[in-house]
Amino acid sequence: MLSKFTIDYILFPHHNDRVATHRTDDPVEAEDFLMHLLASGARIVTIRHSAGELAPHQFDRMVRVAMERLASRLLEESLAIDNAEVKHRFGFAA
Numbered sequence: 001m002l003s004k005f006t007i008d009y010i011l012f013p014h015h016n017d018r019v020a021t022h023r024t025d026d027p028v029e030a031e032d033f034l035m036h037l038l039a040s041g042a043r044i045v046t047i048r049h050s051a052g053e054l055a056p057h058q059f060d061r062m063v064r065v066a067m068e069r070l071a072s073r074l075l076e077e078s079l080a081i082d083n084a085e086v087k088h089r090f091g092f093a094a
Contacts, residue, residue, distance in 0.1 A: 034066035
């Protein structure tokens with residue numbers, strides 16, 4: 001059975017070009033993994049859904065959701081505020 005989401009990435013893009021792959025059936029787990037990739041500075045090569053590569057606007061939307069969740073989490077921790085206040089002050093969804 002094929003995984004629902006497949007993410008190809010390069011962990012250390014400035015030092016090598018070896019592509020690694022993460023597979024999951026859970027879209028929330030895929031977003032969490034994208035959050036970790038964004039935070040670590042990894043290069044996101046492709047995101048596939050059910051073996052087909054995502055269209056550019058779908059790819060961008062998935063990365064944007066992960067980025068907003070990451071920014072929201074960082075603001076919560078750095079400013080010691082809850083997610084409702086982050087949404088109110090900065091406009092990022094919880």
